[in-house]
Amino acid sequence: MTTNSTSAPVTTIERLGNHVGQTVTLQGWVYDKSSKGKLHFIKLRDGTGICQCVAFKGDVSEELFEKLGHLGQESSLVLTGTIKAEPRAPGGYEMSVKEGRVVQQVEGYPITPKEHGPDFLLSNRHLWLRSKKQWALMRIRDAVITAIRRFYDERGFVCIDSPIFTPAACEGTSTLFEVQYFEDKAYLTQSGQLYAEASAMAFGKVYTFGPTFRAEKSKTRRHLTEFWMLEPEVAFADLDDIMQLAEDMLCYVVKQVLERRKPELLALERDLTKLECIQAPFPRLSYDEAAKILAQHPESTFKYGDDFGAPDETILSKMFDRPVMVHRYPKEVKAFYMKRDPADPSKALCVDVLGPEGVGEIIGGSQREEDLDALQGRIREHGLPEEAFAWYLDLRRYGSVPHAGFGLGLERTVGWIAGTEHVREASPYPRMMYRIYP
RNA sequence: UCCCCGGUAGCUCAAUGGUAGAGCACCCGGCUGUUAACCGGGUUGUUGUAGGUUCGAGCCCUACCCGGGGAGCCA
Numbered sequence: 264m265t266t267n268s269t270s271a272p273v274t275t276i277e278r279l280g281n282h283v284g285q286t287v288t289l290q291g292w293v294y295d296k297s298s299k300g301k302l303h304f305i306k307l308r309d310g311t312g313i314c315q316c317v318a319f320k321g322d323v324s325e326e327l328f329e330k331l332g333h334l335g336q337e338s339s340l341v342l343t344g345t346i347k348a349e350p351r352a353p354g355g356y357e358m359s360v361k362e363g364r365v366v367q368q369v370e371g372y373p374i375t376p377k378e379h380g381p382d383f384l385l386s387n388r389h390l391w392l393r394s395k396k397q398w399a400l401m402r403i404r405d406a407v408i409t410a411i412r413r414f415y416d417e418r419g420f421v422c423i424d425s426p427i428f429t430p431a432a433c434e435g436t437s438t439l440f441e442v443q444y445f446e447d448k449a450y451l452t453q454s455g456q457l458y459a460e461a462s463a464m465a466f467g468k469v470y471t472f473g474p475t476f477r478a479e480k481s482k483t484r485r486h487l488t489e490f491w492m493l494e495p496e497v498a499f500a501d502l503d504d505i506m507q508l509a510e511d512m513l514c515y516v517v518k519q520v521l522e523r524r525k526p527e528l529l530a531l532e533r534d535l536t537k538l539e540c541i542q543a544p545f546p547r548l549s550y551d552e553a554a555k556i557l558a559q560h561p562e563s564t565f566k567y568g569d570d571f572g573a574p575d576e577t578i579l580s581k582m583f584d585r586p587v588m589v590h591r592y593p594k595e596v597k598a599f600y601m602k603r604d605p606a607d608p609s610k611a612l613c614v615d616v617l618g619p620e621g622v623g624e625i626i627g628g629s630q631r632e633e634d635l636d637a638l639q640g641r642i643r644e645h646g647l648p649e650e651a652f653a654w655y656l657d658l659r660r661y662g663s664v665p666h667a668g669f670g671l672g673l674e675r676t677v678g679w680i681a682g683t684e685h686v687r688e689a690s691p692y693p694r695m696m697y698r699i700y701p
Numbered sequence: 702u703c704c705c706c707g708g709u710a711g712c713u714c715a716a717u718g719g720u721a722g723a724g725c726a727c728c729c730g731g732c733u734g735u736u737a738a739c740c741g742g743g744u745u746g747u748u749g750u751a752g753g754u755u756c757g758a759g760c761c762c763u764a765c766c767c768g769g770g771g772a773g774c775c776a
Contacts, residue, residue, distance in 0.1 A: 295736085295737090296735095297735050297736080297738060297739095298732090298735085298738095299732060299733065299734065299735055299738080299739090300731075300732035300733060301732080301733050302732095302733050302734070302735085303735095304734075304735050304736080304738095306736085315735090315736085317733095317734080317735090319733070320733085335727085336726095351734065351735085351736085352734095352736090353736070370727080371711075371726085371727070372726095373711070373712080373726095374712090375711090375712065375725070375726050375737095376725095376726095376737055377712065377713070377724090377725050377726075377737070378712080378713050378714095378725090379712060379713075380712085380713075380768095380769090381768090381769070382708095382767090382768055382769070383711095383712070383713095385768095437774075437775070438774085453775090454776090475776080477774085477775070477776085479773090479774055479775070480702070480773095480774090481772095481773085481774065481775075482769080482770075482771075482772095483770075483771060483772085484770080484771090485775085485776080486774090486775075486776090487776090490776065491776095492776065570774095570775095572772080572773080573771090573772080573773090573775095574772095615776095623775095623776085624775075624776060625776065626776075627775080627776065670776060671776070672775090672776030673776085674776080675776055676776090686776090697767080697768070697769090698768090
């Protein structure tokens with residue numbers, strides 16, 4: 264067993280640029296290895312990046328050289344050596360190994376550098392996360408989350424999270440997951456919005472950001488049964504205000520990701536020009552304007568008055584190089600809490616933001632009905648249990664004000680920015696209709 | 702819930718109704734600059750499950766199981 268006799272400082276691969284010419288220690292896992300006679304090339308992965316470590320026979324002990332030659336993928340090890348700039352090495356830096364210690368030698372790691380199918384990879388999600396592209400994706404997801412929180416913090420919003428256990432349906436439409444709550448039934452939340460409205464009346468500008476659940480049997484690349492949703496809610500705001508907010512936020516988030524995660528985007532072979540053009544102003548279409556476009560489109564089966572289907576959204580989003588905001592849908596296809604447009608009471612004051620490149624809806628929002636009588640009537644029309652909404656109606660009894668907000672689907676947004684085909688890859692441990700392992 | 706596609710070695714896939722195959726992975730040997738290395742040798746099977754048709758089924762038929770894509774619904 265080789266031990267570190269030197270006291271070389273431990274560092275990480277992302278900081279190697281500060282250590283050129285120095286002897287340092289890296290701790291990580293074998294990402295890939297190839298040997299050529301009297302030298303081993305070990306691509307070491309430490310969570311912050313990948314560094315090629317070269318061990319020449321003669322530079323290290325016989326025992327270590329032999330051990331390094333038998334390392335399987337994902338063997339864990341600690342290596343000490345000198346760092347040099349090396350154009351032949353991926354990443355630009357390379358370690359000349361002097362000493363090392365194998366923490367665990369591994370055989371038979373399931374995910375090889377070759378091709379694998381989605382079923383196999385999803386069953387091995389706990390290991391798949393170590394792969395380069397999944398690693399890049401999760402780092403982009405992290406940057407999106409951080410950017411969102413920064414954005415709202417800078418604008419004076421307060422994060423007030425909504426509960427995950429709820430006593431009843433929020434909107435009365437989606438199928439919910441039912442859980443046993445002591446002696447009673449409860450449901451996993453499908454949206455934190457109603458609570459965000461209450462929070463907004465207490466704090467002015469708020470957002471809630473957490474997991475939401477839909478028990479719908481959706482099997483498409485846009486659907487998860489568990490996904491994270493960001494929901495800002497603003498007192499004294501109208502539809503135009505939150506459309507502006509959504510536009511500002513998306514521009515900010517994309518800019519931050521471009522600044523902080525460019526290597527990760529490139530690792531995913533993302534076309535950066537598609538992100539660089541995400542600039543205000545975004546195109547805005549009324550439902551009526553969008554309906555006219557679809558009526559003239561040969562591939563659309565859209566009928567006026569219907570909600571847009573997924574193919575219709577794709578047609579609309581492909582017309583623009585940035586997100587398109589479609590507003591003022593017919594009230595019949597939208598939720599009970601949305602305020603009517605005073606200029607046309609058949610329409611709701613709402614907006615859907617459709618991501619570009621055919622990714623579909625990433626944001627849905629609205630101005631909320633603040634009038635007590637109107638809202639009560641709406642709850643009855645929809646056949647919702649009034650008792651369950653008593654607290655929600657209180658918000659219209661005690662200092663009701665115009666207010667508005669929206670919900671953003673995190674995984675769809677990450678998938679769009681990262682350019683992935685499926686939302687499931689934008690979630691670290693995706694939950695889908697037929698998949699709850701690992 | 703509905704429509705379409707698929708299930709063969711650890712992985713990715715091939716195999717007119719007629720002996721179950723390849724590449725990769727893995728193991729052994731060789732090589733001082735590999736980037737999915739290369740060269741030589743070797744190991745790898747309840748063809749998703751259960752029936753049926755047939756002299757003979759991985760292939761045809763029925764049912765079921767598992768997964769993928771899409772519709773609806775939504776973010």
